[in-house]
Amino acid sequence: MRSPTHLVEHGRQILGRFDGPAAHNNLIDGAYRHLPRALRWWRLKEWQAVQIASPRLFANLALFDARLMQLRQVKVYDRTRGVKHIHETKLPPRTLRIADQLLDSVNRHADRGGSLAFTNRMTHGRIEVECELAARGGTPRVAGRFTLLTDRGASQVVSLPFAHGGMYSHKGMFPVDGELTIGDERVRLDPGETLALLDDHKGYYPYVMRWDWVTCATWQGGAAVGFNLTRNQCKDPATYNENCAWRGDQLGVLPAIEVTRTGVGGRSERWFFRDRDGRVDVTFEPTVPGDVRVQAVIVESRYRGPFGNFSGRLEPDGLPPISVDGWFGMGEDFHLRC
Numbered sequence: 001m002r003s004p005t006h007l008v009e010h011g012r013q014i015l016g017r018f019d020g021p022a023a024h025n026n027l028i029d030g031a032y033r034h035l036p037r038a039l040r041w042w043r044l045k046e047w048q049a050v051q052i053a054s055p056r057l058f059a060n061l062a063l064f065d066a067r068l069m070q071l072r073q074v075k076v077y078d079r080t081r082g083v084k085h086i087h088e089t090k091l092p093p094r095t096l097r098i099a100d101q102l103l104d105s106v107n108r109h110a111d112r113g114g115s116l117a118f119t120n121r122m123t124h125g126r127i128e129v130e131c132e133l134a135a136r137g138g139t140p141r142v143a144g145r146f147t148l149l150t151d152r153g154a155s156q157v158v159s160l161p162f163a164h165g166g167m168y169s170h171k172g173m174f175p176v177d178g179e180l181t182i183g184d185e186r187v188r189l190d191p192g193e194t195l196a197l198l199d200d201h202k203g204y205y206p207y208v209m210r211w212d213w214v215t216c217a218t219w220q221g222g223a224a225v226g227f228n229l230t231r232n233q234c235k236d237p238a239t240y241n242e243n244c245a246w247r248g249d250q251l252g253v254l255p256a257i258e259v260t261r262t263g264v265g266g267r268s269e270r271w272f273f274r275d276r277d278g279r280v281d282v283t284f285e286p287t288v289p290g291d292v293r294v295q296a297v298i299v300e301s302r303y304r305g306p307f308g309n310f311s312g313r314l315e316p317d318g319l320p321p322i323s324v325d326g327w328f329g330m331g332e333d334f335h336l337r338c
Helices: 037-043
Strands: 016-018 047-051 057-065 070-078 084-091 103-109 112-123 126-133 140-149 154-161 166-181 184-187 195-203 208-220 225-230 243-245 250-253 258-262 270-274 280-288 291-295 300-305 307-314 327-337
Touching: 047 208, 047 327, 057 103, 057 112, 057 327, 070 166, 154 250, 166 225, 166 243, 195 208, 195 225, 208 270, 225 280, 243 307, 280 327
Parallel strands: none
Antiparallel strands: 016 154, 047 057, 047 195, 057 070, 070 084, 103 112, 112 126, 126 140, 140 166, 154 166, 166 184, 166 195, 208 225, 208 327, 225 243, 243 250, 258 270, 270 280, 280 307, 291 300, 300 327, 307 327
16 A cells, blocks of 8 residues: 555544555554543654664664653674673653654664664665664673665555554665674674664553564575564454565565464573464574563563574465574563553
């Protein structure tokens, strides 16, 4: 479906799966429990994140605004050395403001500990990412400048309903050109072997936010391939979901999924992502932990975001079957009361 100019028109959210970004992802203008705009703003959760997958590194960079809790996060896993570096800063409310579009905008946070910025220029085929985070404790300095080449990959934009209000998500897979520096070592991110997964998101989530999610990208037989699998809080997930796979600049849609886990917390832990028709059969093995625990009066986080290995098979609409054996990526078992 062709992307609308506004995701909300005359107070009504336009639902569907679109072929590109909207000029305005204005969920703030949509109805939510008959609340006025000022109170709707407090319930609308927003973030922009990017995952980077190269032969040497896997990284996640994010600015997250849940209103009562905000977060700047950069996690880099050195696959060669088996070492993970985490720069994570919890921010006071109203510290971040996330833009309503990716065509021409900047999402940024800076303080004495460092900075992270997404300069979105999808009108010109790119998203530029810069980070500069000082060494602290036993964590080395992490810095970098790289560009997502959004004119050379594929996007998926969805607008989906919740029981109250709805959500917007822009997922995409793109080549990356630039570098990351860890401590004193500079690592080249070559567009012929490095991919980025984009996650731009807004939603009127319930007071308890829950989802299961895995994503991954790699090069296979000279082609860039990747996938996104989510079970979230949408109404009618058989019709409204954001499950997909990419191959180069092509997108293939995947069906709704169910998620089960075994051996939780142990070395044998596995997450299973499957649909009822056998088109999705993916197993995730967490190998690198990534938890966020927050316990406060009105905010509680029981987030798990491990990195790890994938195996299995996907059969997306319009694409050849994809084997995901030996891929490395990340997952989320997300629980946030906020």
